[in-house]
Each structure stands twice: as C-alpha cells, then as structure tokens.
Amino acid sequence: MARTTISRxxxxxxxxxxxIIFCGICHSDLHTVRNEWKEFMPTVYPxxxxxxxxxxxxxxxxxxxxxxxxxxxxxxCLVDSDHTCEHCREGLEQFCPNGIYTYNSPDxxxxxxxxxxxxxxxxxxxxxxxxxxSNLDLAAxxxxxCAGITTYSPLRRAGxxxxxxxxVVGLGGLGHMGxxxxxxxxxxxxxxxxxxxxxxxxxxxxxxxxxxxxNADEMAKHxxxxxxxxxxxxxxxxxxxxxxxxxxxxxxxxxxxPPEPLGVAAFALIMGNRSLSGSSIGGIRETQEMxxxxxxHNITSDVEVIPIQKVNEAxxxxxxxxxxxxFTIDMASLKSE
Ligand code: NAP
Ligand code: ZN
Numbered sequence: 156m157a158r159t160t161i162s163r164x165x166x167x168x169x170x171x172x173x174x175i176i177f178c179g180i181c182h183s184d185l186h187t188v189r190n191e192w193k194e195f196m197p198t199v200y201p202x203x204x205x206x207x208x209x210x211x212x213x214x215x216x217x218x219x220x221x222x223x224x225x226x227x228x229x230x231x232c233l234v235d236s237d238h239t240c241e242h243c244r245e246g247l248e249q250f251c252p253n254g255i256y257t258y259n260s261p262d263x264x265x266x267x268x269x270x271x272x273x274x275x276x277x278x279x280x281x282x283x284x285x286x287x288x289s290n291l292d293l294a295a296x297x298x299x300x301c302a303g304i305t306t307y308s309p310l311r312r313a314g315x316x317x318x319x320x321x322x323v324v325g326l327g328g329l330g331h332m333g334x335x336x337x338x339x340x341x342x343x344x345x346x347x348x349x350x351x352x353x354x355x356x357x358x359x360x361x362x363x364x365x366x367x368x369x370n371a372d373e374m375a376k377h378x379x380x381x382x383x384x385x386x387x388x389x390x391x392x393x394x395x396x397x398x399x400x401x402x403x404x405x406x407x408x409x410x411x412x413p414p415e416p417l418g419v420a421a422f423a424l425i426m427g428n429r430s431l432s433g434s435s436i437g438g439i440r441e442t443q444e445m446x447x448x449x450x451x452h453n454i455t456s457d458v459e460v461i462p463i464q465k466v467n468e469a470x471x472x473x474x475x476x477x478x479x480x481x482f483t484i485d486m487a488s489l490k491s492e
Pocket of ligand 2: 181182183184206301302
C-alpha cells in the first residue's frame, strides 16, 4: 500500500462529513487489498480499505437531523442501500441488492468505487452514520464497527445466554470480540486457538476454557457438547473438527471468510441434526444496538494503535496471526506526512 490522493463528494442534503480519527484494520481489508476474494467481489484498484471508522463530524447537509458539527460519529461496512427492498425494510441493509459497501463498491456519486477509512475524511448519508457511547475509548471502539457487529449479530440470533456453551474459533479481531460479547451475554465460552501463547489472554478476555486446536485429545474432550460455535478463521481449516463438537441440534456459524471452499463431511451434520450457517456483518439498527450494548457493558476491542506508515507491516503480522487483537490506525499520522 502506498499514499495516494482521492476526492470526496460535495455534501448532498442528507450527508455528513466526518474527519476520521481512527480506523481499524479488518482481515477483510487484507483479503480485498490482495484480491483474495476475486471470485466473489473482485478488487478494483486503486483500493482504499477501512470499514471501522470513528471520527468527528465537520460538516452536515441542510436536511441532516441526527448529527451536528463536532459530534463523535462512526461508520461501519455499509454506506448506502435502496431503503425499499424487503431486506432494508427489515433493517438488514447488508443484504440489499443495491447495498453499497464502504469500499470497493460502485460509487453512484463520483463514479468508480467507494473509498474506505484509511483516509482523512469521509462523506456518508446520515442514515449510515452511527453513535459511539461517550464512555468508550474511541480508538478501541472503532473495531466494534465491523468486528463487534459481525460477532454480536450471530450470537444474538443464536439466542446465546447464560447456560449455553459457546465456542469461538480463532482469537483474532473478530474472535476476541466474540469472546467478550458471548461472555457478557452470560455464556460458558471456550476459545479454540492455534496459538498456545494466546491462552492467558483468552482467559483474561472472558473465556472459561481454552483449547489448542492442534491437540486432538483436548478437542476430543469437548465432543458433542456445544450449543453454538462461531468460526472466525480467515484461512483454510478443518471445519468438521468443530462440527463434531456440536451437541444435538447444535449450530456452527461461519463469519470467517477464507477464499477457498471448506470441505464439509455430511456425517458431521447428519449425526446429531446439526447445522452449519453463515452470517454477514449486521444491519444499521443492530449495529447501533451493539454499540449501545458495548457502552452499557464497557466493552471495547483490545487495540494496538499504529501510524499509517506501519500499515504494510501490520498486514504481515495479521497474516501470521500476531495481532493482539486489532490494529487501529491513528489517522493523524496520515495528515502529518
Ligand atoms: P484476524 O484478526 O486475522 O483473525 C483470524 C484468526 O484466525 C487468527 O488470529 C488465528 O487465530 C486464526 N487463524 C488464522 N489462520 C489460521 C489457519 N490457517 N488455521 C487456523 N486458524 C487460523 O482476522 P479478523 O479480522 O478477525 O477476520 C477473520 C475473518 O472474518 C476474515 O476472513 C474476514 O474477512 C472475515 N470477516 C467476515 C465478516 C462477515 O461479515 N462475515 C466481517 C468481517 C470479517 P488463532 O491464532 O487463535 O488460531
Ligand atoms: Zn471487517
């Protein structure tokens, strides 16, 4: 990645302009920058990633009612949708056929594609702007805009509460948020990690147990016991090993998005009426609900704040599962270049 200059549109009456203070680094940014999802959503270059955006409102359009200059505001993975389709009507804008992602989506205002948060400022329709509870540290709250909602939504949909045994596979950006949120919902949380050095952190973050997934004996102890497993792994892995840990009627939801297909053994599902599903980020209404939940429970991400000059290095560390547990770019570093 290298520095470039982009333009932002002039504000329409419903737009809010935000000076970006922090932007989290999601593994989806890395998949996109490297065009790893070329079969599903090919990358258009130049690409400006970043969909965990937190900043301050610097300008508002004439019809904006919810935000004023000076407000702290945030933007996640979505910046537009048609507001009329069945999905939008249910608050599930992420499935709108005319939905627009924060980056690498057609930009109806300026042509080309949308540019994300690794930038000084952004202009967004106020309906896609979110509020960060004032008690949360802004650098640590930025990752809630993707890692937070992407884990909160499936946990809620699965009815995770006290008394449920929940597994979280992969302790990275999404995974560590999944642990904190499942713990706050009262579940018994088990982390599955390939990194033995993350064990103590996992317990500190809210896990009740940690399993090093390369250890077959440790895995076998949990066979047939989980109500729900959230799989956040970004690369190829053996999903059957986790399906076999589900209890009868248990469910595994994939949020991790490895580019290659995962091989599913039919018997891992059949034996126990188990199910396998996926989950995509979350709609705007639920994203605000998640932010408010995090405000009430004082939940943020564990972040390593970096200057933009370290972004390439951060990507290398992300690939080695070395992030603890989310990089957040201090965007002042971009302005100071
Ligand atoms: P991340 O911070 O890099 O975390 C991924 C974790 O997966 C790693 O920390 C590692 O945890 C584990 N892992 C990595 N490679 C592995 C391998 N080869 N085998 C087993 N485990 C491995 O990434 P992230 O930002 O959390 O994103 C995770 C995935 O979710 C990405 O594919 C991303 O694109 C996707 N995503 C999906 C959505 C959605 O809407 N569904 C939204 C955002 C992101 P351990 O060290 O603990 O093993
Ligand atoms: Zn993301």
